[in-house]
Amino acid sequence: MNHYPIFTHLENRPVLLVGAGTVAERKAAALLRAGAQVRVVAERLNPLFSQWLDEGKIVYLGGQFDEDFLNDVFLAVAATDNRSLNEQVFRAAEAKGKFCNTVDTADLCSFIVPAVIDRSPMKIAVSSGGTAPVLARKWRQMIETLIPLESGKMAEIAGRWRQRVKAEISGTENRRRFWENLFDSRFATLAAQNNTAAAEAELVTQLDSFQAAKGEVVLVGAGPGDPGLLTIHALQAIQAADVVFYDALVSDGIMAMVRQDAEKISVGKRAGNHHVQQETTNRLLVEHALAGRRVVRLKGGDPFVFGRGGEEAQVLKQAGIPYRIVPGVTAALGATAYAGIPLTHRDCAQSALFVTGHSKHDGEQPDWRTLALGNQTLVIYMGTLQASLIAEKLIEYGRSENTPVAVISNGTLPQQQVRTGRLKNLPELAAEAPRPALMVIGEVAALGGELGWFQNDKVE
Known part of the structure; x- marks a missing residue:
């Protein structure tokens, strides 16, 4: 991953936009929606830019770019059809430590603008790292059909109640489970109906009746390496886990699909190099499950084919730990x-x-x-x-x-x-x-x- 994904807060922050044509129009409109103070440099303003200027929505700095324009801006966007000018803006921004995006020129960008699915206040960004923006837009369109329109309303309500939930439910894992259960419940239907009062009442009901869930262990087969061979159950388990104990044979591509904030603990074994003793792994599985955590034991291949899954299941059975098995494609x-x-x-x-x-x-x-x-x-x-x-x-x-x-x-x-x-x-x-x-x-x-x-x- 050669780009670190971030969402920047641009409200009331100055942004320099060089260019005032059709492409620059789209950039300016997005920046204005984000609340940025847009400062424009261009030899001439097209009609929409002229309208924005008359309405006081943008600041016009004239037709000639000056490096000093970058001094107090948060970031810059070069959106002209003049490659030389775009490169001049980018080089100046680099020298001054300012982020700069050059439209349709990946090698002149220190940040890129992804394709965005907007369910404000929730936003989902899709990017190809500047290599194939059309492909990113294609995937955005496909993903957008899967994101319910009420997601924004749900996020808005959750934002208002987040501090109270944090005060009443202790522990990150318990709060995560509360929100997951809420978003999968009648609360979502009420939000879709724009019935905010009823949705908040449902939230209160679930908050008052919430009980910390017991821990469990899922023995998951990760397959031989290709992430595409993961089963749906396996993917769901690793994305819901609080802690993942993984083998040396689990590929990097599969580990990248584990929920980012899950605790990841290597208990890998390779021939001639036993990193963690099996008895230690067994003990850790039991300890974390008894602490109320959702535990995944992620194994290369299939847990029950030379994976010691049978031994681990016996230990969990004896300790009274709820467990289930998710088979994998064995090597x-x-x-x-x-x-x-x-x-x-x-x-x-x-x-x-x-x-x-x-x-x-x-x-x-x-x-x-x-x-x-x-x-x-x-x-x-x-x-x-x-x-x-x-x-x-x-x-x-x-x-x-x-x-x-x-x-x-x-x-x-x-x-x-x-x-x-x-x-x-x-x-x-x-x-x-x-x-x-x-x-x-x-x-x-x-x-x-x-x-x-x-x-x-x-x-x-």
Whole structure:
């Protein structure tokens, strides 16, 4: 993100506008609506600017730009069809530490003006960072149809009652829940009917009867990395959470979708580097839920597929903590699909086995004879450090050393890489593969070259 989104308070603040044509008209109108003191520099004023001048709505500084005009203004807008003049204004503003927007010229902007959905006092801004304003306007139009017209009325009423709610309900999480419940209740209908008195009466009723909710834990599968693979339930959970405990395998794109003011705590684990012990994670889940917080345990893939979700659910059950499970797309399904590798195929794979490359230290050895059977796909999680042993044992128990294999790194992400080869080469492929990586063993691994569709780097 190369632009920090802000809403500026311009009421009674001086703003310099260079230009008085059609484009400048739109800028001036928006600035005037925001209550700015608009000072205009232009060789000539068009009819609307002349009208504004006669009505005392703008100040006219003449036809020639002077750098001193920037001295006491809050920000500047260059809106002429003269590139040289626009650049002069921008450079002068930069030198004086003033924000400047140059219309339709992204490289001459220290701030940009987004497409806005206005439900005053609530406003929603959509921006492409100056790269594609038409696309931003398109998305604004689509989003605008989803925002009820009464949203502004609801925000106006909430603003009047905010301090009383703060005084009567202690705790940020409790106040957040009160407002969320209110906005989803009959209050919204009354606001839509413009029945302000009844809406405020409903607010008072809910405020008087409000009780702090009990905490809960949601075990959420984040999928293999692509944010588009999140389920609707998963998205709703992470956007409602008070605290999120997340794994190292949860992608940055998914973490960016977590509610911004939620507390985010890393309890990630990677092979050979156990950052937080599982027992500590279990204890923290219970402690935060007992404190009345909405807790999300966010796991890469699916919570119940090599994610220790079962262990955590048992701890929550024993502690009497309400919990629910939101499944996710496990890596064996997501990463292979993005690599163009079908897990089953009528001609060569009638079954698929998901196994982990490591278990508890005192765990039993795998059934290598079963794992080495033909006509099946073997998908190995967290196995790259054991690739030599895995290849050796599978060959020893009957799997051909020429069985196709694939090692998929960063599956479903833009930096996805797929290394393909034969079982005898698996140790080398695994050693070269960036982690996290998934190993696929079976004839279907050879189909990735034919069926691969996702833009990625294939490494032979």
